[in-house]
Amino acid sequence: MDGIAELRAKYLEEIGAASGADALEAVRLAALGKKGEISLKMRELGRMTPEERQVAGPALNALKDEIDAALRARKAALEDAALDERLKAEWLDVTLPGRPRPHGTIHPVSQVTEEMAAIFADMGFAVAEGPQIETDWYNFDALNIAPEHPARQEHDTFFLHRDAGDNRPPHVLRTHTSPVQIRAMQDQGAPIRVIAPGRVYRMDMDLTHTPMFHQIEGLAIDRDITMANLKWVLEEFFSAFFGQRVKTRFRASHFPFTEPSAEVDIQCSWVGGQLKVGEGDGWMEVLGSGMVHPHVLRAGGIDPDEWQGFAFGMGIDRMAMLKYGIPDLRAFFESDLRWLRHYGFGALEAPTLHAG
Numbered sequence: 001m002d003g004i005a006e007l008r009a010k011y012l013e014e015i016g017a018a019s020g021a022d023a024l025e026a027v028r029l030a031a032l033g034k035k036g037e038i039s040l041k042m043r044e045l046g047r048m049t050p051e052e053r054q055v056a057g058p059a060l061n062a063l064k065d066e067i068d069a070a071l072r073a074r075k076a077a078l079e080d081a082a083l084d085e086r087l088k089a090e091w092l093d094v095t096l097p098g099r100p101r102p103h104g105t106i107h108p109v110s111q112v113t114e115e116m117a118a119i120f121a122d123m124g125f126a127v128a129e130g131p132q133i134e135t136d137w138y139n140f141d142a143l144n145i146a147p148e149h150p151a152r153q154e155h156d157t158f159f160l161h162r163d164a165g166d167n168r169p170p171h172v173l174r175t176h177t178s179p180v181q182i183r184a185m186q187d188q189g190a191p192i193r194v195i196a197p198g199r200v201y202r203m204d205m206d207l208t209h210t211p212m213f214h215q216i217e218g219l220a221i222d223r224d225i226t227m228a229n230l231k232w233v234l235e236e237f238f239s240a241f242f243g244q245r246v247k248t249r250f251r252a253s254h255f256p257f258t259e260p261s262a263e264v265d266i267q268c269s270w271v272g273g274q275l276k277v278g279e280g281d282g283w284m285e286v287l288g289s290g291m292v293h294p295h296v297l298r299a300g301g302i303d304p305d306e307w308q309g310f311a312f313g314m315g316i317d318r319m320a321m322l323k324y325g326i327p328d329l330r331a332f333f334e335s336d337l338r339w340l341r342h343y344g345f346g347a348l349e350a351p352t353l354h355a356g
């Protein structure tokens with residue numbers, strides 16, 4: 001039959017030259033599509049004599065199979081090439097080091113607050129909270145600090161502005177965390193064991209004072225709690241906090257919200273300008289405490305004939321300075337990045353009781 005060799009040569013060349021899936025499909029249609037050249041030739045077989053058909057049939061079938069196979073091979077080759085291209089373009093070196101992301105540090109005050117909460121939690125104290133803007137009732141009256149009491153002046157209180165004719169009770173920025181005692185007693189009743197860390201405010205600014213600082217309050221009320229329990233709790237706390245046995249010394253003092261009241265010192269040495277807690281024969285005052293005054297229990301809705309307990313209040317910032325050897329209180333709140341990087345803690349340095 002005429003033309004088979006030419007068709008074969010023509011289509012094999014076109015298949016070889018097809019540079020993409022679309023071009024290849026066009027070649028397939030031109031050769032083997034319904035109206036393709038080879039398909040039309042095969043239709044002509046019907047009009048041939050049996051003798052002619054016996055020669056042309058197998059030859060055409062062979063051509064069709066060969067072109068079909070060539071099309072498929074070319075298609076596979078084009079797909080492989082496309083995949084190679086993609087692999088080259090999208091290649092990724094998984095051994096490259098990661099891009100560093102900027103990360104901050106945990107402020108020493110946050111770290112120390114967490115450390116303290118972990119130690120007290122181990123002794124059964126839950127964390128309580130209260131607002132930083134308080135009524136003067138919670139901040140003073142409920143704590144047995146009468147309006148004319150000198151403690152109100154001593155606290156250098158920030159009062160919130162009131163327009164003339166605004167008769168709401170005066171609000172203050174809380175001067176201590178003690179008002180959280182009242183709120184916790186009102187919320188939970190007795191028995192109760194809470195600590196309350198948080199910000200407090202006083203109009204004070206010098207080397208060792210900032211107008212905002214941090215305190216942690218403690219409160220334990222039950223039927224038979226005494227000063228002995230207070231001393232045990234505080235010595236356990238300081239020993240866990242400083243990682244070694246720390247002795248405490250109680251000195252009689254006065255606070256309106258406790259009776260009796262005591263200031264508590266911890267043992268320390270002061271050698272060559274180096275302060276060391278838990279050794280030597282020096283003492284440093286670190287907190288105020290006492291047995292909660294009956295008036296304060298009553299303000300918290302608790303019957304003082306049935307319940308009694310202790311309270312204490314301590315500065316957090318100062319404890320952070322002592323534990324981590326940070327010299328200047330004011331630098332705590334200046335947000336100097338170099339200071340924060342130096343004294344800050346990593347996110348994985350979460351305080352635990354089993355870490356040293």
Ligand code: DAH
Nearest residue numbers: 176258288289290311312313
């Ligand atoms: N609120 C006191 C202060 O700010 C500290 C304090 C002393 C708290 C004795 C107490 C306490 O709970 O019992 O100076």
